[in-house]
Amino acid sequence: MVDFSLWDIVRNLLLAARWTLVLSLIAFVGGGTLGLALLLARLAKWPGAERSARIFVEIFQGTPLLMQLFLCYFGLALLGLEVSAWVSASLALTLYSAAFLTEIWRGCVNAIPRGQWEAAASLALSLGEQLRHVIGPQAMRIAIAPTVGFLVQVIKGTALASVIGFIELTKAGSMIANATFQPFLIYGCVALLYFAMCYPISLGSRALERRLARRG
Amino acid sequence: MTETVSSPIVVIEALRKRFGALEVLKGIDLTVTQGEVIALIGRSGSGKSTLLRCINGLERFDEGRLEVAGQPLSHDDPKAMRALRQKVGMVFQSFNLFPHLSAGRNITLAPGLVLGQKGSVAEATARALLAKVGLADKMDAYPDQLSGGQQQRVAIARSLAMSPAVMLCDEITSALDPELVGEVLQVVEQLAAEGMTLLMVTHEMGFARKVADRVVFMHNGRIHEQGSPDRLFDHPETPELRQFLAALT
Numbered sequence: 001m002v003d004f005s006l007w008d009i010v011r012n013l014l015l016a017a018r019w020t021l022v023l024s025l026i027a028f029v030g031g032g033t034l035g036l037a038l039l040l041a042r043l044a045k046w047p048g049a050e051r052s053a054r055i056f057v058e059i060f061q062g063t064p065l066l067m068q069l070f071l072c073y074f075g076l077a078l079l080g081l082e083v084s085a086w087v088s089a090s091l092a093l094t095l096y097s098a099a100f101l102t103e104i105w106r107g108c109v110n111a112i113p114r115g116q117w118e119a120a121a122s123l124a125l126s127l128g129e130q131l132r133h134v135i136g137p138q139a140m141r142i143a144i145a146p147t148v149g150f151l152v153q154v155i156k157g158t159a160l161a162s163v164i165g166f167i168e169l170t171k172a173g174s175m176i177a178n179a180t181f182q183p184f185l186i187y188g189c190v191a192l193l194y195f196a197m198c199y200p201i202s203l204g205s206r207a208l209e210r211r212l213a214r215r216g
Numbered sequence: 217m218t219e220t221v222s223s224p225i226v227v228i229e230a231l232r233k234r235f236g237a238l239e240v241l242k243g244i245d246l247t248v249t250q251g252e253v254i255a256l257i258g259r260s261g262s263g264k265s266t267l268l269r270c271i272n273g274l275e276r277f278d279e280g281r282l283e284v285a286g287q288p289l290s291h292d293d294p295k296a297m298r299a300l301r302q303k304v305g306m307v308f309q310s311f312n313l314f315p316h317l318s319a320g321r322n323i324t325l326a327p328g329l330v331l332g333q334k335g336s337v338a339e340a341t342a343r344a345l346l347a348k349v350g351l352a353d354k355m356d357a358y359p360d361q362l363s364g365g366q367q368q369r370v371a372i373a374r375s376l377a378m379s380p381a382v383m384l385c386d387e388i389t390s391a392l393d394p395e396l397v398g399e400v401l402q403v404v405e406q407l408a409a410e411g412m413t414l415l416m417v418t419h420e421m422g423f424a425r426k427v428a429d430r431v432v433f434m435h436n437g438r439i440h441e442q443g444s445p446d447r448l449f450d451h452p453e454t455p456e457l458r459q460f461l462a463a464l465t
Binding site for chain 1: 272273274294297298299300301302304305306308310312313314315316325326329330371374375378
């Protein structure tokens with residue numbers, strides 16, 4: 001039997017952890033952009049925006065991420081579109097993130113008292129100016145905690161991408177565990193690596209919250 | 217008193233406003249001339265605040281005509297609304313200062329974005345306005361560091377920074393501790409003396425008597441009685457007004 005050193009194991013896990021991070025980043029940036037666009041469309045009361053956003057949110061919040069990944073990979077293939085695991089995983093996670101983030105951020109905007117909107121409107125500010133200078137900064141402060149909480153969920157959610165053949169940290173861990181027959185060690189390392197990815201983000205968010213709070 | 221010919225600055229004709237099934241304004245006719253100070257009094261639910269909020273477009277009215285400085289109100293035209301709100305300033309009962317901005321930034325924000333006033337010009341204007349309301353040293357203070365009376369005065373300065381033609385005051389002292397009311401009323405009195413057109417919803421009858429040119433008593437969504445403060449307070453004609461005044465003493 002081949003003997004694997006701890007460094008062999010950790011090195012391979014780290015290589016796979018890259019993909020976890022990259023996929024999470026894609027999901028977050030893509031989902032964040034889409035979610036924000038949906039939110040702005042709803043706030044600007046574009047015709048049909050509220051209804052379509054709500055349908056979108058219901059679909060992607062109400063179905064399992066695993067199923068969304070399946071549909072983005074196997075479902076699209078059935079329709080004749082050959083997509084790689086990367087594209088499917090990115091697409092599914094982006095849509096999933098967008099659905100949750102738009103609702104989180106909508107809640108934060110709704111938490112801003114009506115009086116702020118009215119005062120800003122009374123000062124002749126346009127909707128865009130109200131959002132950018134008055135409502136946005138206040139909503140952002142409230143949004144940090146739930147947004148970071150969701151980001152951490154996304155990082156862990158990337159583990160599901162393994163079902164469509166995407167090799168990320170969890171999948172690599174299980175493959176290595178099968179090869180080395182040391183599941184406790186391997187999965188322990190996997191957990192530590194996830195923690196190492198998530199913890200700095202939580203720390204960063206608390207620092208960000210403190211910085212925004214200091215401005216009054 | 218103004219020497220120039222007083223022109224109507226706000227013209228309201230047959231204004232009606234419904235909230236669902238409830239009709240809150242049942243046909244309001246009111247003309248406000250430039251430089252006039254009007255005190256709107258009445259029981260809660262009589263429609264005073266709603267009327268005020270219709271004038272700067274925060275509430276959409278259902279029927280009637282409303283003109284400010286010769287321009288009729290059109291809610292669906294953002295450019296028209298922007299122009300309207302430059303002419304009409306509003307001060308709220310709950311101050312509504314922007315908590316993430318200093319007092320100075322609260323004041324310079326709108327002139328910067330809407331009127332294009334930037335940099336040192338904007339800052340100088342803000343300082344002058346803060347000095348005018350007696351808060352010259354509070355330029356960099358944040359709203360949560362200010363007392364209620366101070367916040368309301370900053371709110372007044374913020375509104376004045378847009379150089380409005382009409383100021384709407386919606387119960388601006390109702391949320392203040394009694395000892396802070398005086399400092400805010402002093403600022404309003406000064407504005408009135410300088411010829412600002414003011415529409416105030418107020419419960420401060422003493423102040424209304426002192427400063428107002430006309431007192432309008434609203435009851436059940438209609439203007440029930442109006443006239444000079446002395447006439448209205450000393451010789452109320454209708455039983456509703458008599459009842460209202462009696463309940464206040």
